[in-house]
Amino acid sequence: MTTSKDDILNKLRNQSVPQRELPDLQSPELTKEWIVYPDPTAQFAEVLSGVGGECYPVKDIHEVNQKLSELSAFKEANKVCSQISDCGSPNVSIPEITDPHDFEDIDFAILPGEFAVAENGAVWITNDGGPARVLYFLAQHVTLLVPASAVVSNMPQAYERLAFAENSFGTFMSGPSKTADIEQSLVIGAHGARSLTVFLVEETFQTT
C-alpha cells in the first residue's frame, strides 16, 4: 500500500516542470540595490514610532532605569519581571517559574533583543523554548533592550546574522500587538503587548 506521501511525491515527480534557476541573493548586483540608511538608528526609531512603538537610544542600564521610572505603564505596573541584570527592579523571578501560565498577570516585562532592523522597526528576539518565551506576548507591556551597535539597515543584512542551529524559536517584533479588524480602525493591544519600548543601549549589559 502506498502512503499519501508517496502518492503526492510520485505525482509531482512524474510532471515535466521546466527547470528554473534559484537567484543568488548574495550576488553583488543584488546586494548593492538594497536600501541602506545613512543613520539606521534614526530610521529605526522613526519606523518603530510609525508602528506604535517607542525607541530610546541610551548610554547604559542606569539611564534605562531612569527612563523606565518616567513611563506610566511601568509606574502603574504591579508585577514586573526582567531578564536584564540590574534593570527595572523586578518583583517576579523568572527562573522560579516553570509553567508559562504563571506569567498570566505580568504587567511589565523587560527582555533582551538581539538586533534591530531599520527598514521595518523590527527587533529580532530568540528563545530556547523555556516558559519565559510567552513573556514577549503575554505581558501587558514589553520593553526590549538591544545593543546600540546592533542596528542593521535592511532584512538581507538581518538574515546574514541569523542561524537557526541553536534556538527553537525566534521572532521579529515590530511594535506593540495591533489589529484593524473592526472597520479598519487601528487598535493597539490586540492580544499581545499593549506597548513596546525599545532601548538601544550603548554600553554592554548582562542578561540574567
Add this chain to the structure above:
Amino acid sequence: MPSHPKLAAEFIQNKERAHWHDQSLWFVRSKRDKAAHQLPEWELLREQASQIKQYTVSQLPHLLEEFERNATARGVHVHWAKDATEHNEIVHGILKQHQVTRVVKSKSMLTEECHLNPYLERHGIEIIDTDLGERIVQLQNKPPSHIVMPAIHIKKEEIGELFHEKLGTEKGATDPQYLTEAARQHLRQKFIQAEAGITGVNFAIAETGGFVVCTNEGNADLGTSLNKLHIACMGIEKLIPRAGDLSVFLRLLARSATGQPITTYSSHFHGPAPGAEMHIVLLDNGRSEISGSDEFRRSLNCIRCAACMNTCPVYRRSGGYSYSNTVPGPIGSILGPARDPKANSTLPFACSLCGSCTDVCPVKIDLHHQLLTWRKEIRVKGFLPFSKRISMKMMSWMMQAPRLYRLTGKMARWIVPRLPRFLLYNRMNDWGKQRELPEFPKQSFREWMKQNHDNK
C-alpha cells in the same frame, strides 16, 4: 452553488454599503502603494520572489523531502495529507491522542479550505479562532470574506450587536477600541485554557526544516507558547528553499497586504520547545494538479497577501462572499476553478481583465492572463451557460461576415437611439444595469475613413 453574478447583484442591492466596502479596500490598496514606494528596490524584490517561487515549484518533490528530513531532525512530526478529509483526520488524531478538547487556532485559510472547525466540533473539540476578524466571523457562524481581513465586510454596529449577544458587552457599543478590548479579555481566557494551538504557515524553509508564521495580533505566539502541543497546517506550495529567501518575502508580504513595513510578529519555529510536541501537516488537496499545468503553475507562487483582491474593482464592489470560495478575488478565481471547475465556473468571468491584480502581485503571478485562460477552459469543459454560448456564437458568426457586420452596425446606429428606454434598460440587457449605454455615433469608423481620407 449560486453564481458570482447572482451573489454580486445581491451585494450591490445596498448601494451605500457596497460603496463603503469599495472604499475600505481601496484605502488598504493605497497604503500598499505608499509602503511599496518607500523601497526603491521594490520591483527587483518582486522579480526575486517570483524566481524563487518558480524554482521551488520546479523542485517541489526534492524540496519537500529536504524539508521533511530537516524538520524531523529537529524533532518535528511531519504528516502528509492528500486531501481535506485526510488532513482533518490527521489533526483530529493528534488531538485525540493527547486527549485535547480545547484548541486555539490562529489565522489559516488552509484549515478554512478543509473545513477543519466543523469537523473538530463534530468530534467534541472546542476550536476557537483567535484572530479578531476570524473570531468575529466565527461568532457569526460565517466564513471569512477576505483572507487577510476576514471581517472587512462587517460594520462596527453589527460587531457591537454580536459582541453584546455573545460576549456581554454594552448594548449599542460601537467603539473599535472598546470592542477589541472585550475580545482581548475573552480570548485571553481561551488562550489560558487551551491545551493545544493550531497555526497556519506563511513560509516553510526546506534548508532548515523550520517555518514562519506572521501575525499582527500575536495570537499565533500566544496560542503556541502556553501549551505543549503545536500543530501547523500548510499547503505544499508554502515552501521556500533557503532561510535567506525570507529576506525577500518578509519585505514584500506585509507591505503588499496592509502597507505595514512588516507584520508585528514574524515568528520562526524550528522544532518543539523542551517537553512539548510539534506537528506539521503537509496538504496537497489539488495543488499537485496545478503544479502539472503549464498555464496555471505560477498561481502556486501565491503568498496570500490579498493585494489582488484589495485592488480588484470587481472584488471591491461584489464582496468576498460573492465568490463562494475560501480564497476570493482574482487569485481565488484561479484556484477555485482548478479545484472544481463546474462549481466555480463563473469566477473567471468576475473580472474586467484590467490587469491591476497582476501589477500589484508581489510574486508576479500573471493573474489576468490566467483568468482569461480559465475562461477558455470553462468553455472547453462545457460549463459556459447557454446565454453566453449562444451570444458568443452569434458574435463570432457576425464578426466573420463583413457585410453582415456592417449591416448590423448600421441598423443598430439607427434603431438603438430611437428605442424607448424600457426596451433598452431591462432584465435582458446586462450592460444597461446601473449605467447608461454609451451614445451611439452617427457613423462607423469605416464610413468616417471613407469620407475623410479615401476620397481625398
